[in-house]
Amino acid sequence: MTDEANNDITNENNGEEKAMETKNNSSLASVSAARAAKVGESRVGTGAIGVGLEARGVHAWFGQKHALANVSMDFWPGTVTALIGPSGCGKSTFLRTLNRMHEFIPGAAMAGEVLLNGDDIYAPGTDVTKIRLKVGMVFQKPNPFPSMTIEENVLAGLKLAQLKVENKNELLEECLTRAGLWNEVKDRLKSHGGALSGGQQQRLCIARSLAVRPQVLLMDEPCSALDPGSTLKIEETIGHLADSVTIIIVTHNMQQAARVSDNTAFFLSDGGPGQMIESGPTNEIFSRPKDERTENYVTGRFG
């Protein structure tokens, strides 16, 4: 943490709400600095606990198309990492390699290693369903299960993965509370998930992911289909969750990356496969990017 950043915090009155209103890119660095100070040094990957999730030289292909080349990254427990970059740069593809969702796309292939608590999730004999229990996912479009009530949606993971819980009601309340939805739905748990607004549906999907107690939560542009108010609520939720879950979020919204993340990785494709250009603490990426292309992107000069 630099002096300059600390000054910014005092000026900003340490308030994220105020920071939210800042629109121009020059203030992104100060926004993220404010966040970094709020969550404290320990969260920005000094690594007392050990790395939770590591990508080692990950490549991805769709058929003959080499979509992603040689990405290596560490995701530390208790941090939020934002993946930014223009469309088609491979950041969503990378996200999906982290919980083995990539392989559902016909013609998909990959290379490299993804280590979860030290074990390669692509090693032969790995139980894929166990991996996806530990590495949950929230999708771009809110997708509550249409045939289920709110309650059934939250507890769907238990049924799907055949897990046993002692007190379902307790878990239900806990997950909805952590997703910031409990107060809005506690009186209508038996109604259908589809009856909620888009933002509420997305928080329901977050609650659903939390119910199986993931260690890591992947979010693929979770706010891109939502209005600013709902986006703010989801960002607050992410802030609360970061204490207990490692979060990796793909976003096109650089203000969002600055507001919610501790670390940021910038992806870019120059026509060939997408690559990770630069990664580091969010305020560094936004204030002192080392690569010219990163600087051009975060200042809005292209992309």
Add this chain to the structure above:
Amino acid sequence: MTTVAPVKNFDDVKPQTPWSASMRDRQMTLGLVIAAVVTSFVIVGITPMKGKLAYFVIFFAALLALDYTYSRLKFGKAAGVDSFFKTLFTVAICITVLPIVSILWSVWQRGHKGLHWTLFTQNMKQADFTGPVGQGGLIHAIIGTLIIIAIAVVISVPIGILTAIYLTEIRGRFSRPIAFLVQAMSGVPSIVAGLFILAAIVYPLTRHFNGFEGSIALAILMIPTVARTSEEVLRLIPEDLREAGLALGGTQWRSVALIVIPAARSGLFTAIILGVARIIGETAPIVLLTGGANVMNINPFSGTMESLPLYIWTGLLAGTPESFTRAWAGILILLALVIILFTGARYLGSKKAAN
């Protein structure tokens, strides 16, 4: 300069629909229809074109022409074309509905005379098709049809839906050839299915006619319809939902069983309805495999069995006014049965969605 909405009482504002047709519009439409009717009478009267069909054809042609001319003169060329197509679609719907209404009407007209309470209490053991209506009934045919259809449904629905799941969810190596075969099978004529069972099961194995053999033949006809419709329905379920199920640590099978199938529920009921619709009136396999009977036989594995299509056929073959009346009553009951079954299936299919 900004303005702020003043606080106001809105009680004096009434909801209106300025876009709906005004009285004048309706009068104009009515006028056009009357003009078209008059035109059709005049043309049929003064030209060699005669018959009921001529009235309809000329009426619709005149309506299209008048409607187009009116809109074109009043609102211009684009509105004229728009109005022309609007009327064309209305006419198309009338032409589609006309035969259905006509069928229902003629079945009712000829069949209701044969309706008698004995139809639902008696069989044809003591009665003859040529005997007076009121003696004998078709309860044995109704029960026979229901048993045969029920067995065919029990056989073909699981096979059909599992095939669809293979094609849409598992997407295995054999998806393409199976999809092709299912498509080809949907064109199999019912007599071929009947002959196949006759050659494959009746002659070499059982050497007796019974209801179950008819059910198998009908199941062969029903499977492609159920499989293809289910496939279409399952393809409509967003990929997102499948992925969400898998991302929660579910296996593919549990994700399909707990998420995809419940989400497609009402569509799958439609698939079953269409399958039953395909087979409920089939006569050829029944004639070949289950034979006919005058009495109730509720054991599908032994002895011949009556069914409604066969009862109707026998009635029409007997050739007397009484037997015709019986046959039409049978058709009426078959139609009623279809409507009851379909309404029930629709209700079951939409019950959960309505909650």
